[in-house]
Amino acid sequence: MVPQREPGGTGIGAFNEMFDGKSVRPAYRQLVDWVEATSPETLTQKKQEAEALFRRIGITFAVYGEGGDTERLIPFDMMPRVFTEAEWRRLERGVKQRARALNAFLWDVYHRAEIVRAGVVPADLVFRNEAYEPAVVGIDPPGRVYSHIVGIDIVRTGPEDFFVLEDNCRTPSGVSYMLENREIMMRMFPELFRASRIAPVDDYPERLRRTLASVAPPRCDGEPVSVVLSPGAFNSAYYEHSFLADQMGIELVEGQDLFVLGDLVYMRTTEGPKRVDVIYRRIDDAFLDPLCFRPDSMLGVPGLMNVYRSGGVSICSAPGAGVADDKAIYTYVPEMVRFYLGETPILKNVQTWKCGDPSDRQYVLERLGELVVKEVHGSGGYGMLVGPKSTREQIAAYAERIKADPGDFIAQPTLALSTCPTFADEGLAPRHVDLRPYCLVGREVHLCPGGLTRVALKEGSLVVNSSQGGGVKDTWVLAD
């Protein structure tokens, strides 16, 4: 099968990660040779094998707001996405820098809020933010870390041009796909791995386990006991919760498995209560403790926050971490890098207009047809407007929504996301991709060499979310 050399119509202007004009970029040379040497029949057969493997293992996700099959497969594309070591090293520096700045910001806003006093970030964006938790003001989490797993969504528009689309400081998901995609690729194409030197990602669970242990609370004596706290089997990311617990060799608990006694947290075991030191929680702040947050929460642990406050348990990510990954706060992250670290930001932000600001709003409403508009608190690609792909009616309706609640929206230029060769009906064709690498922050900061590449499988589409017809790819970082 011969890869298609030019982007098919819609990809015009986008940076093609595999081809530089007519010639193949070095990172992809070996892959292209392999594809050209492999018959289409073999590739089709491999694709079916991969799907069967995924379903057997049980990697599925649920799509919100759709009835029917609650266990769907995320489409997996066999063509990996490749970074050279030099490209990756730069990305790595940028992501780590951003993760450090975001954590410094979080500690600051729950203490003296110097960044607000200095007039760098407006007070109302922080203190009137829904994700700001007055309940944790003044608490010092171990190592001053709030966000222990930072997932930073990055797009590429040119050889050197990487932009951060958003930061995820709470509980970024998808890392199990990174690990399973690699596992499946290695199982199906061992020859590719023998021929290239691809940085391994499989030590991620072990590093996560060590990161959690490194932030054990002050009152922990002895080997810290960590657990993964999940909302349960009906959550769309449940597979990931169980996968990570399994890989780390720690318990996967639900709220009902934990209870507070005195000033400590315990889990219910067949041998009686067992003390818990670190909770990697995959439930939202609001559900953590019905005595402190939402009183109707069935998912949390009554009294948990008291134990947390008194240094009896660590919660990862720390309650209140969400204030740093708000889309309105996002615009200030480069300023945070300068303010806290005294460094020049390595990764750029996408230019962002805040509709809450009258002149920005004016600008956005006049150019809705060119821009991407998102809800400030939204996620998962829901409720967004991609101007160039929308009808006049959709745009008009969206304009009304913006006018009604301007503060809820931000707008960005429609970026020409880079494309990656992807298996499509017509053969190998360019499709737009983004990247989510996973940065671990404990006593040390570590970036896993790889990440989750999401791909918009529909020709020309820029929406890569799995809930909106996106797929995933294995992401390779080549060693020099």
Add this chain to the structure above:
Amino acid sequence: MLSRTAENLYWLARYMERAETMARLLEVGYRMGLMPSTGEGYRNEWASLVAAAGSSAGFVAKFGDEFRQRDVETWLFFDRENPSSVVSCIETARQNGRAVRTALTTEMWDALNGAFLDLRELERRPRSAALLPQLCDWTKRQGALLRGATEGTHLQNDGFDFLNLGCYLERGDNTARLLDVKYYVLLPTTSMVGGAVDTYQWQTLLRALSAYRAFHWSYRGEYSPRKIAHFLILNRAFPRSLLHCQDHVGHHLGRLAQAYESRTIAHDRLQVMLGELAEAQIDDIIDEGLHEFLSRFIHQNAALGQDVADGYLFGGL
């Protein structure tokens, strides 16, 4: 281990075992249906199967009190409104397994999830009468696959004990129910005892329990209720006998006591039950009344299950 994990493992095993029993029951019904008409004076075999499955009320509410074969098949195999149908059992077993995915080996999950996926496939196909024996075989095979995967790949730790406790508590209960169907429900009048119909029914029961040849080896033919009852209740060597199941429950409870260095009320009750059963003579059981004996066993077995839950599955203080 987490109490909830133990609970899920326990119920996962129970439901897989129950699915298998439902298939065995259906097989009994199917084979009995092949007999020439049994004439008046007998209760309908299909009705007795539903009674043995403990779901008559639900069946009558949905299908009425005429027990047609097709309806019973639907009810006991496919119907999600019946919590004990094969489909419900396998789905519940898988749900329990999915909730503790990390406590299962890949092979066990494959077996469990494979059964679930096959089932979806089965439901899409049109039904035909000839299919029932295949459905029953398929169900038994799924049980065997999961058990094999468990024996072959699961760490023999406390999780393994909870799986086995679920399996043997359920199996003991199920054997007692199956035996009760034949003895009490099917042949209410003693005048029929020893007749061709009677013998055929005993054979069918043994076949359904995969015990036809085993019985021959052990007792050299002759289907006397006394011998069969002895075989199914007191023969330690037969893997579905009540004594065998209780032995295993005892074994796994013992292992837990050792691992956790503490006993529970379940240990005390089991000791009493096992003592009685091991000492029992088949003639005494028959004199007491087989039906009364079996009812008592089912009741005690359920209490033992509750003790296990109280001792381990609710955790905390």
